[in-house]
Amino acid sequence: MFFAGLPLATLLTIGGLAGAAIVVFYILKLRRRPVAVPFSRIWDRILRDKEATSLFSQLKRILSLLLQLLLLLLMLLALGDPRLRASFAEGRSIVVLVDASASMKATDVAPSRIEAAKRELGLLVRGLNGADRMLIAELDASLTALTTMTGEVGDLEAAIKHVHATDTRADLGRGLRFAVDSLNGLSKPEIVLISDGALGDPAEIAREVDLGRAELKFLPIGKRGKNVALTGFSVRRYPLDKSRYEVMLEVTNTNPEPSTVELTLYGDGDVVDVTRLALAPNERLPRFYKDLAGASRTLEAAIKPVDGAQDDLPADDRAYALMPERRRARVLVVTPGNTYLEAALLLDEYLDVTLLEPSKYPPADAYDVTIFDGVAPTPAKHTGSLFYIGLVDSPAAPVKLGKKLQMFGFDTWDKKSPFLRWMAMDDIQVASGSTLVTQPGDRVVGASEAGPILVAGRRAGKKFVALGFDPRQSDFVLRVAWPLFVLNVINDFIEEDTGYVSSYRTGEVWSMPAPSGAEIAQLVDPSGKRRNVPVKEGRAVYLGDQAGFYKLIVGSDPEASTTMFAANLADIEESRIEPKKELALAGRPANAVAGFTPGVRREIWIYLLIALLVVSVMEWITYHRRITV
Numbered sequence: 001m002f003f004a005g006l007p008l009a010t011l012l013t014i015g016g017l018a019g020a021a022i023v024v025f026y027i028l029k030l031r032r033r034p035v036a037v038p039f040s041r042i043w044d045r046i047l048r049d050k051e052a053t054s055l056f057s058q059l060k061r062i063l064s065l066l067l068q069l070l071l072l073l074l075m076l077l078a079l080g081d082p083r084l085r086a087s088f089a090e091g092r093s094i095v096v097l098v099d100a101s102a103s104m105k106a107t108d109v110a111p112s113r114i115e116a117a118k119r120e121l122g123l124l125v126r127g128l129n130g131a132d133r134m135l136i137a138e139l140d141a142s143l144t145a146l147t148t149m150t151g152e153v154g155d156l157e158a159a160i161k162h163v164h165a166t167d168t169r170a171d172l173g174r175g176l177r178f179a180v181d182s183l184n185g186l187s188k189p190e191i192v193l194i195s196d197g198a199l200g201d202p203a204e205i206a207r208e209v210d211l212g213r214a215e216l217k218f219l220p221i222g223k224r225g226k227n228v229a230l231t232g233f234s235v236r237r238y239p240l241d242k243s244r245y246e247v248m249l250e251v252t253n254t255n256p257e258p259s260t261v262e263l264t265l266y267g268d269g270d271v272v273d274v275t276r277l278a279l280a281p282n283e284r285l286p287r288f289y290k291d292l293a294g295a296s297r298t299l300e301a302a303i304k305p306v307d308g309a310q311d312d313l314p315a316d317d318r319a320y321a322l323m324p325e326r327r328r329a330r331v332l333v334v335t336p337g338n339t340y341l342e343a344a345l346l347l348d349e350y351l352d353v354t355l356l357e358p359s360k361y362p363p364a365d366a367y368d369v370t371i372f373d374g375v376a377p378t379p380a381k382h383t384g385s386l387f388y389i390g391l392v393d394s395p396a397a398p399v400k401l402g403k404k405l406q407m408f409g410f411d412t413w414d415k416k417s418p419f420l421r422w423m424a425m426d427d428i429q430v431a432s433g434s435t436l437v438t439q440p441g442d443r444v445v446g447a448s449e450a451g452p453i454l455v456a457g458r459r460a461g462k463k464f465v466a467l468g469f470d471p472r473q474s475d476f477v478l479r480v481a482w483p484l485f486v487l488n489v490i491n492d493f494i495e496e497d498t499g500y501v502s503s504y505r506t507g508e509v510w511s512m513p514a515p516s517g518a519e520i521a522q523l524v525d526p527s528g529k530r531r532n533v534p535v536k537e538g539r540a541v542y543l544g545d546q547a548g549f550y551k552l553i554v555g556s557d558p559e560a561s562t563t564m565f566a567a568n569l570a571d572i573e574e575s576r577i578e579p580k581k582e583l584a585l586a587g588r589p590a591n592a593v594a595g596f597t598p599g600v601r602r603e604i605w606i607y608l609l610i611a612l613l614v615v616s617v618m619e620w621i622t623y624h625r626r627i628t629v
Contacts, residue, residue: 006079015076022068067619074612082608091131092595093149093186095179096121098163099195099221100140101170102506102569103577106196108223108312114165117194117221121163124192124219125156127596135182136160139175139195141168141507142543149182166545167315167567168507169574172199176209189214192593196222197580200573205585218590222579226310227254228261228279228303229575232286233319233503233568235299242350245323247289249301253279254576259309263287264302267295276306284572297564298322298549316575320548320566321503328352329494332383334361335373340472341389344483351490369493374470385463385493390470391436398459399442399466402435402451410453413446418492419456419465420445423481430476433469465489503566506547512540514554515561524551 006014098121104114121136128134133151136159138144146159176191183189191214199205232250253259259279265272272294279285299321305311331353335341345353356363362380370383376394379386386398393401410425425446435451438444445465446454453468471477476485504510514521518535525531526548533542533552540552544567552563569575583590 008080011076011080014079015072018072018076019069022072023065063622064619067615067622071612071615071619074608074615078608078612091129091133091151092188092190093183094132094134094190094192095182096124096134096136096192096194097139097172097175097179098136099170099193099199100138100163100165101198102165102167102315102571102574103196103198103313104165104221105315106222106225106227106312106577107314108225108577108579109221112165113196113221114163117219118160118163120194120219120221121160122157124593124596125153125160128153128156136163137175137178138163139170139172140166140545141171143171143174143178145178149186165315166506167547167569168545169571170195170199173205173208176205176211180209180212180214183214184212190217191215192217192219193583193590194219194221195583196220196577197583198574198577199583202583202585209585211585211588216583216585216588216590217593218583219593220579220581220583222577224312225254225576225578227313227316227575227577228252228259228305228309228311229254229313229316229572230301230303230319230568231284231316231570231572231575233301233321233570235321235323237323238291242348243296244291244293245295247292247299247301247321248286249289249319250284250286251277251279251303252284252572252575253282254572254578255310256281259305260307261303261309261311262306264304265289265292266298266300266302267292268298270294272299277303295323298566313575313577315547316569316571318547319503319568319570321568322549322564322566329369329490330354330365330367330384331490332356332363332367332370333373334358334370334375334377336375338373338389338472340477340482341371341373341486344486347483348487348490369490379462386459386465387489387493388464388466390473391434391466391468397466398457398464399439399455400437401468402437405430405433405435405448405450405453405469407431408433408448408450408453410446411449413454414444417445417456419454419485419488421488423484425481428474428476428479428481430469430474432473436466436468463493503568503570504544505571506544506567506569507571508544510540510542510544510567512542512552512563512565514538514540514552514563518554522553524553526550 098117100114104117106113109116125134128151130151133149134156135149136146136156138146146162147155150156179191191211193216197220229252230249231252232248235245235247237245247265251261251263258281261277261279263275263277272292273289277285301319303317311317328350329352331345331351333341333345333353333355335355336358342355345351358375358377361377362383366382368384369387370379371387371389374390374392376388376392376397378396388397391397391399391401408430409428413420413425433453435453436455438452438455439457442455442457444452445456456465458464471482476482514535515538520532521535521540522530523533523540523542526546533540547567547569550565550567552565554561
């Protein structure tokens with residue numbers, strides 16, 4: 001026997017002090033107050049009767065004292081929580097991992113899978129015996145321990161209320177590693193996983209985790225897996241007309257039978273387009289919308305089943321995107337004169353262009369982008385990203401010139417590069433130029449057979465793009481591709497920090513641009529909740545777990561800087577919500593959950609409190625019936 005509550009020394013101290021106080025008050029109760037009477041003979045008969053019952057009266061007083069001391073003893077023992085060592089050693093140590101990923105928001109069981117999981121977890125908690133201990137952890141893209149390893153049912157039941165599903169996938173490997181570490185060295189280790197089984201590749205997870213002595217048990221949740229999801233959504237403005245934009249999205253039918261949905265596009269909260277889509281079994285249907293208008297900032301896509309189709313997961317029925325803000329950019333052009341370049345810059349009304357002769361560089365003002373046309377001076381700190389056209393050999397140039405070239409063109413180019421988007425470069429002819437000698441970390445965007453002629457990279461923290469020939473020595477400037485190329489490069493420079501704005505992906509650590517002087521920012525999530533997030537080196541860091549529109553606020557009114565961005569689930573694996581009834585890791589099947597039977601718990605202190613209540617009732621009855629007084 002040992003005490004799991006207050007230690008024995010503390011109990012003895014409390015018992016000694018309280019017992020002494022009870023005895024003192026008992027003695028004070030027995031002291032009689034002397035009363036003067038006029039004639040003592042009339043009390044003789046009463047005194048003779050009192051002497052006859054004196055022994056019984058003393059016994060009644062002793063019984064009253066013993067009842068009070070018994071109450072004290074029961075109270076002290078209950079505080080001590082006495083337990084049998086053998087019984088305690090046989091108890092189980094259990095880590096419960098509750099799947100809180102997006103698939104647990106499915107409504108195939110009422111009201112949702114996560115609520116069903118919480119009900120099952122409540123039964124497990126109430127089914128613990130007095131020797132068992134449990135730790136509850138919520139598992140999504142991260143892992144959150146909601147309790148310590150404890151046998152206190154009240155603490156465990158309180159933790160269940162904090163379990164909620166997020167718009168992320170579950171990282172089972174992380175959860176199992178945590179469980180194994182938590183159970184290290186404990187008796188009868190068990191891991192109970194409450195999930196619908198949408199947990200990734202079990203074979204891959206098994207290679208990462210060694211369960212050791214721990215026994216894995218699986219409690220399945222869910223009945224069916226009918227779902228149609230938005231698995232892709234992005235938007236981009238047209239560089240030559242920023243009032244118009246294009247949208248790309250993907251709708252996926254995860255069902256083995258056809259499904260029909262209605263797809264609605266919203267721009268700034270207003271309906272832009274409504275389309276009915278018929279999806280084949282397990283089809284991934286891409287949709288591309290060109291030349292849209294009517295929205296300036298936010299875009300949303302929503303689907304809903306029609307014609308009797310079923311959709312059990314509402315979490316992936318909406319997607320969000322934020323178009324790049326149409327802010328004005330300051331562009332400095334250091335040139336002796338280039339009509340083709342100046343004409344291309346006139347096409348974008350959101351560019352404030354300043355022309356400067358090379359002899360007057362650097363300027364006093366700050367700029368977002370600087371274009372060096374046929375020159376390569378030492379860049380000033382406040383001249384932004386750098387665009388070299390017709391790069392010349394200079395110690396300040398970001399790359400060195402290689403071999404001289406005559407009559408060449410783009411034999412290869414990066415079709416996915418934002419600089420060459422929507423452009424065909426294979427028919428451009430160049431009279432003369434040079435190859436570029438790259439450095440580690442540079443990216444070759446375009447090249448001739450002889451070597452790179454268009455290179456991008458960073459120098460001293462500044463982004464740069466270098467073109468190895470003067471466009472006027474080619475037919476490049478006579479093509480539509482020329483102004484498109486110039487504006488693409490500038491857009492990539494000024495939108496470098498806003499390239500994410502189409503949307504982030506939930507379940508990942510986001511690195512959001514923020515003023516470099518700030519140390520902390522406020523993040524407003526889609527539910528309106530505010531939280532502080534740290535800012536490091538001009539980036540606010542946050543692990544996002546909800547889909548929707550966010551606001552990042554840096555500073556305080558009236559000079560607060562507010563940035564909006566969007567986040568989406570967009571996870572096809574999480575949208576496949578067909579529940580699994582069995583789970584196996586490395587060929588080792590998880591067992592069914594057993595050994596949790598709701599009933600009378602075996603903690604002794606519970607019975608001590610019951611005894612305390614019974615003795616208190618007895619003492620109250622005997623006192624009022626004048627038995628112990």
